Amino acid sequence: MITFESVSKTYRDGTTAVADLDLVLPSDQISIVVGPSGCGKTTTLRMINRMIEPTTGTIAWDDRPLKSFRRTTLRRQMGYVIQNGGLFPHRTVLDNICTVPALLGWSRAKSRSRAIDLLKMVGLDRSLAHRFPAQLSGGQQQRVGVARALAADPVLLLMDEPFSAVDPVVRADLQQLVREIQRELGKTIVMITHDIDEAMLMGDRVVIMRVGGRIAQVGTPDEILDRPVDDFVEGFVGKDRGYRALSFAPASGLPVGRVRSVRSAASATSGAPAVVVDAEGRPTGWVDPDHGPAVLPLGATFHPETDSLRAVVDATLSSPLGMAVALQPSGRLAGVVRAEDALAAVRRRRLEVADQHRPEEQAADAEPDDVPVADAEPDTAPAARSDAAGGTRPAEPDATEPRPAEPDAAEPDAAEPDAAGAGAVEPDATPGSTSTAPPADGDDLERQPGRALGPPPADAPEAPAAEPRHAEDGSR
Numbered sequence: 001m002i003t004f005e006s007v008s009k010t011y012r013d014g015t016t017a018v019a020d021l022d023l024v025l026p027s028d029q030i031s032i033v034v035g036p037s038g039c040g041k042t043t044t045l046r047m048i049n050r051m052i053e054p055t056t057g058t059i060a061w062d063d064r065p066l067k068s069f070r071r072t073t074l075r076r077q078m079g080y081v082i083q084n085g086g087l088f089p090h091r092t093v094l095d096n097i098c099t100v101p102a103l104l105g106w107s108r109a110k111s112r113s114r115a116i117d118l119l120k121m122v123g124l125d126r127s128l129a130h131r132f133p134a135q136l137s138g139g140q141q142q143r144v145g146v147a148r149a150l151a152a153d154p155v156l157l158l159m160d161e162p163f164s165a166v167d168p169v170v171r172a173d174l175q176q177l178v179r180e181i182q183r184e185l186g187k188t189i190v191m192i193t194h195d196i197d198e199a200m201l202m203g204d205r206v207v208i209m210r211v212g213g214r215i216a217q218v219g220t221p222d223e224i225l226d227r228p229v230d231d232f233v234e235g236f237v238g239k240d241r242g243y244r245a246l247s248f249a250p251a252s253g254l255p256v257g258r259v260r261s262v263r264s265a266a267s268a269t270s271g272a273p274a275v276v277v278d279a280e281g282r283p284t285g286w287v288d289p290d291h292g293p294a295v296l297p298l299g300a301t302f303h304p305e306t307d308s309l310r311a312v313v314d315a316t317l318s319s320p321l322g323m324a325v326a327l328q329p330s331g332r333l334a335g336v337v338r339a340e341d342a343l344a345a346v347r348r349r350r351l352e353v354a355d356q357h358r359p360e361e362q363a364a365d366a367e368p369d370d371v372p373v374a375d376a377e378p379d380t381a382p383a384a385r386s387d388a389a390g391g392t393r394p395a396e397p398d399a400t401e402p403r404p405a406e407p408d409a410a411e412p413d414a415a416e417p418d419a420a421g422a423g424a425v426e427p428d429a430t431p432g433s434t435s436t437a438p439p440a441d442g443d444d445l446e447r448q449p450g451r452a453l454g455p456p457p458a459d460a461p462e463a464p465a466a467e468p469r470h471a472e473d474g475s476r
């Protein structure tokens with residue numbers, strides 16, 4: 001757990017990048033920091049591995065102040081991934097991934113074996129191992145960047161807009177990859193992005209910052225989508241937040257009804273609409289005898305066990321008959337959900353969310369008909385009911401059925417064996433480098449990205465105190 005207490009950062013030129021930040025980033029979760037350009041995201045991230053030091057306040061890792069760690073020791077436990085991977089252009093993929101293990105003194109055989117394992121983990125063929133970064137696509141480079149950051153098995157992964165330079169399809173793959181890595185390896189990940197959709201998709205916890213380096217809201221994605229605290233957050237999360245919030249409600253409780261299935265449109269000349277299925281029982285389209293013999297498009301489908309309510313609503317909207325086709329895990333037809341049932345589930349969810357956020361005293365004073373709709377009698381009259389905000393809304397009778405750097409890389413720790421850069425991998429700034437780092441210069445050093453930082457070996461010593469000469473901002 002990383003804890004910021006009253007943390008501020010003012011640069012030498014007087015710019016306050018972060019102001020009075022109180023924040024907890026829990027372990028073993030993905031925390032996403034999101035906000036408009038210049039709101040202090042990168043400054044916040046780099047204060048975690050002490051590439052930047054706060055001007056005031058305290059940052060602690062599992063209750064231990066960061067100041068009490070040597071920077072190099074700290075960084076060996078924190079992998080760091082930046083846009084474009086920040087790879088050394090003149091080193092092969094394998095050598096890039098082996099950088100930190102090599103600096104930590106691992107044997108060549110152990111480093112290479114680890115690198116090959118990581119290539120597989122990030123979904124790259126080992127035949128790419130001897131290529132140079134320029135011979136890879138942007139997405140492949142980014143995967144190598146992730147592999148390099150993981151090479152020495154860091155406890156924490158810091159990611160600074162890692163996917164902003166790749167196209168949406170590759171981006172979706174990389175997002176999935178990082179989520180899988182987090183699940184499988186149980187890493188703590190802190191990632192920054194401009195993209196609120198990415199934040200909502202990937203974050204267990206989302207921190208929205210506003211310009212001036214202040215926190216606007218912290219919460220789970222669905223909390224933020226359901227309850228933006230103010231106009232800024234509401235504007236930032238976008239107009240379709242109600243629809244996107246459905247991504248966090250499972251489809252599993254919906255009633256999946258039976259539907260007629262036929263092998264060809266010719267076999268459904270009368271009667272109710274039917275789903276046309278292939279020889280394996282997989283749905284391919286609809287036929288509606290009232291609309292003639294043509295096979296109608298199937299629309300989107302969904303898996304009841306794994307998909308969200310959003311997928312179901314989308315499937316009903318894209319179905320020509322307003323029925324979402326549910327699939328078994330095998331892809332065979334499982335049944336259908338009617339648009340009315342999907343909407344009833346949406347209404348129930350809204351009521352549940354409103355109920356969760358109702359102040360305690362209001363809940364205690366609640367009238368009997370304030371109970372969640374699922375608990376109401378099936379024949380509840382469609383009269384007005386109090387809502388969570390104390391207003392009224394019409395009752396929904398059909399909803400009543402219970403349904404189912406920087407700098408100090410430039411100012412290495414003399415006491416550390418990797419003082420010349422071990423544990424702090426700098427992207428090459430030569431022409432052709434994939435790094436987007438500005439040249440290091442004074443304070444700009446703080447903005448210099450591109451260190452893949454690994455953890456210490458299990459027996460790595462930790463120095464008891466911070467190094468006073470590391471007054472950051474260049475003032476030594």
Ligand SMILES: Nc1ncnc2c1ncn2[C@@H]1O[C@H](COP(=O)(O)OP(=O)(O)OP(=O)(O)O)[C@@H](O)[C@H]1O
Pocket residue numbers: 011012013015016017035036037038039040041042043044194443444445446447
């Ligand atoms: N070394 C520096 N010296 C002076 N000001 C700086 C320095 N680094 C950052 N800033 C300023 O601090 C503020 C926050 O910058 P920061 O890079 O942390 O924001 P950000 O949210 O990551 O921005 P972006 O999304 O555009 O990368 C900005 O006004 C920026 O210009």
